[in-house]
Every structure is written in structure tokens, then in C-alpha cells.
Amino acid sequence: MADPSDCEPLGYAAAAWRRACNTGVLTGLGRRLQALGLSERAVTQCFGVRCPGHAPRAFRARLGRIAASAAKSWPPVFETVPPAAVLPYLFVAGLRLPAECVARRVGDDWPLLRELALVSLSADRILAQATVAILPVGRALVVSDRADRERGRDTALICDDSAFHTIGAVPGRLAGPGRDRAGTRWLDVGTGSGIVPLARPGLAGSVLGTDINPRAVAMARLGAGLSGISDVTFRVADLWPGTRSDRVPGDGPWDLITFNAPIPDHAILAGGEDEPLYRVGPADLLPRFWAGVGALLAPRGEVIVHSWQPESGYPACLNLPGSVSAIRYTPRGVGPAFGLTLWRPDGPDQCRSMAVTLTENASHVTRALLDP
Numbered sequence: 001m002a003d004p005s006d007c008e009p010l011g012y013a014a015a016a017w018r019r020a021c022n023t024g025v026l027t028g029l030g031r032r033l034q035a036l037g038l039s040e041r042a043v044t045q046c047f048g049v050r051c052p053g054h055a056p057r058a059f060r061a062r063l064g065r066i067a068a069s070a071a072k073s074w075p076p077v078f079e080t081v082p083p084a085a086v087l088p089y090l091f092v093a094g095l096r097l098p099a100e101c102v103a104r105r106v107g108d109d110w111p112l113l114r115e116l117a118l119v120s121l122s123a124d125r126i127l128a129q130a131t132v133a134i135l136p137v138g139r140a141l142v143v144s145d146r147a148d149r150e151r152g153r154d155t156a157l158i159c160d161d162s163a164f165h166t167i168g169a170v171p172g173r174l175a176g177p178g179r180d181r182a183g184t185r186w187l188d189v190g191t192g193s194g195i196v197p198l199a200r201p202g203l204a205g206s207v208l209g210t211d212i213n214p215r216a217v218a219m220a221r222l223g224a225g226l227s228g229i230s231d232v233t234f235r236v237a238d239l240w241p242g243t244r245s246d247r248v249p250g251d252g253p254w255d256l257i258t259f260n261a262p263i264p265d266h267a268i269l270a271g272g273e274d275e276p277l278y279r280v281g282p283a284d285l286l287p288r289f290w291a292g293v294g295a296l297l298a299p300r301g302e303v304i305v306h307s308w309q310p311e312s313g314y315p316a317c318l319n320l321p322g323s324v325s326a327i328r329y330t331p332r333g334v335g336p337a338f339g340l341t342l343w344r345p346d347g348p349d350q351c352r353s354m355a356v357t358l359t360e361n362a363s364h365v366t367r368a369l370l371d372p
């Protein structure tokens with residue numbers, strides 16, 4: 001599952017993560033963490049949100065109010081965390097908690113969490129903090145950087161709405177007449193934490209997630225291990241395995257290729273050299289993607305891209321053959337604007353481009369909107 005060479009730059013205990021993945025220790029740990037409150041249901045209830053991806057932001061807003069009203073008692077105000085909230089506060093909100101309270105909650109797993117460097121201690125060993133975020137999405141546990149790590153090229157994105165729009169656009173099944181699931185392949189480009197394939201386990205017979213950021217790839221592998229998902233592979237690559245030496249048996253052609261892309265640097269005021277790779281990419285990234293992706297698709301395959309969209313309309317519509325459906329969900333006049341594009345090169349020649357209005361109750365793009 002893991003390729004040791006591309007994990008070495010990590011500050012985290014990547015070797016320990018790999019060992020644990022390979023022995024199944026992680027899967028057992030993941031199950032126990034879920035049973036102790038790191039499940040989607042428990043987290044959405046704990047933070048009062050509908051979507052687990054909204055939990056870190058909702059908590060920050062609440063934290064701001066608590067800090068304003070109890071500045072002097074910060075952080076001891078969290079000494080009395082209800083047991084059910086310990087793991088959501090630790091791994092979703094990224095809060096510092098009394099180490100003793102975390103150790104009590106996780107019991108025999110405390111040494112394992114320490115060995116895997118998933119929890120660090122303050123110098124006086126009184127407070128514990130998660131080194132990464134672990135967010136439950138469906139039945140998976142998705143590992144990324146904590147929400148408060150906003151800078152640094154190699155920051156791995158904690159899942160945000162863009163990931164949930166992309167997940168919503170993925171088809172319900174890939175197998176069709178004459179094709180069984182085992183023979184289908186899905187490539188998720190720019191996989192980051194691996195959230196998109198981890199949220200849709202079992203969709204394809206084989207799944208590859210690629211990312212240019214080795215740190216994100218190591219986290220995606222950890223998330224797959226914790227989630228007990230073994231049919232997804234993650235690899236470091238610039239877009240996709242491009243050279244013959246990068247390719248392994250089973251690489252493509254792909255029935256589905258997804259890409260939740262960074263924003264091109266000309267579209268926003270980028271914030272300098274430590275701007276995360278997940279946020280801003282070079283202007284030629286999407287053109288390079290669109291120019292190469294068709295050659296990687298299987299017959300009747302499809303491409304789904306979540307990306308920035310220019311106000312003047314999405315240019316992919318103008319020059320892609322086959323069937324293109326593009327939707328924009330950011331209201332007009334609000335920038336930068338985002339949307340999704342579905343491309344089927346073998347589909348009937350047509351280009352459909354529309355704006356959709358999302359609501360609090362239907363806050364993410366669905367497949368039915370993109371492919372009515």
C-alpha cells in the first residue's frame with residue numbers, strides 16, 4: 001500500500017503509520033475511535049452541524065465566543081469536557097485538552113496514539129493535542145492537517161465544502177451492462193487527504209489517488225488504514241503517473257477521473273511562498289489537466305472537475321468534444337466563483353452550462369444537478 005520513499009520528508013511518524021497499516025492495527029484503532037465518538041453522527045451532533053466538514057468552522061465560531069467571554073480561564077475552561085466530546089474536540093476541533101482526560105477516554109489505545117504520534121503533549125505533559133485532524137465522513141476516518149494549520153506549502157487540506165461538492169457529483173455506480181464492479185477503475189487526481197475516494201468506498205474495483213504533496217499522500221494512506229479501506233492506493237505524482245517508470249500494472253485506463261483542483265494563481269491574490277499547494281496552483285495546471293485527461297479515459301469514461309470558474313463562463317465548454325455539463329454554485333458577483341464540470345468524451349456533442357442556487361438544507365452539489 002505504502003511506498004516508503006515518498007513518506008520520508010514527513011515530520012510525523014510515517015514509518016510507524018506504515019507498519020500499523022500493514023498489520024491491520026490501524027483498522028482496529030479506527031473502529032475503536034469511532035465507537036468512542038469519532039463517528040459522523042456523533043460529530044455532527046456534538047458540533048450542531050449537518051455536514052461533518054462544517055464542524056471545525058462551527059467550532060471555531062463557538063470558540064471565539066467562549067474565548068471572548070472567558071479569556072482568563074483559557075484553556076482550563078475545557079478541563080470538564082463531557083466524555084462523548086473528547087475525541088471530537090481533540091481530532092476535529094484540534095483543541096488542547098488535559099492529557100489525563102484523553103488517556104482515560106481512549107484507555108489501552110493511549111500508548112498506540114502516542115507511538116503513532118497522533119497526539120503530542122505540552123512540555124509539562126499536562127495538555128494533549130492532536131497532531132492531525134481526523135474527520136469522520138460516512139464510515140471513513142479522513143486524516144489531514146488540523147484546521148488551524150493554514151499556511152505552509154505542504155499543508156494537507158482539512159476537508160471543506162469543495163470536497164463535499166465533488167463527492168456529491170460522483171456517480172452512484174460505475175459498472176454498467178457487461179461490466180462488473182471488479183473491473184472498474186477510478187483515478188482521483190489531487191486527492192489530498194483522500195476524502196473523495198474514502199467517502200465512496202466500493203464504488204470501483206480499483207482506485208488510485210494521486211497528489212503532488214507527499215505529506216498529503218501519507219495522511220491519505222493513514223486515513224485509509226484507519227477506515228479499513230484496502231482497495232484504494234495513494235501515490236505521489238504531478239497530476240497522474242506520467243512516465244513509464246511511474247506506471248504499474250493496473251494504472252488506467254480509468255472509467256472515472258475526478259479532480260478537486262486548486263485555484264489558479266491569477267484568479268486570486270495569492271498569499272506568498274507559504275501559500276498551501278492545495279489552495280493555489282499554477283495557471284497552467286487546469287489546462288494541462290484538460291489537455292491530457294482524455295487520453296487516460298476508458299471508453300465511455302467520464303471526468304469530474306471541481307474548480308474555479310471565470311465570471312465569463314467556463315472555457316472547458318468551448319473546446320471539449322462530446323458531452324460537457326458545467327454548473328456554477330457560487331452566486332453571481334461573489335468571487336472567486338466555483339463550480340463543477342462533467343465531461344464525457346464519448347457522449348453526444350452537447351454543452352450545458354448553468355448556475356444553481358444552493359440552500360442551507362441542500363448545501364452541496366448533487367449528481368442529479370450535474371447530470372439531470
Ligand SMILES: C[S@@+](CC[C@H](N)C(=O)[O-])C[C@H]1O[C@@H](n2cnc3c(N)ncnc32)[C@H](O)[C@@H]1O
Pocket residue numbers: 157158159160162163166189190191192193194195196210211212213216237238239240260261262277278279281285
Ligand atoms: C483543493 S485541494 C483538494 C484536496 C482533496 N481532493 C479534497 O477534495 O479535499 C487540491 C489538491 O491538489 C493537489 N495538487 C496541486 N497541484 C497538483 C499537481 N500538479 N498534481 C497533483 N496534485 C496536485 C494539492 O496538493 C491538493 O491536495
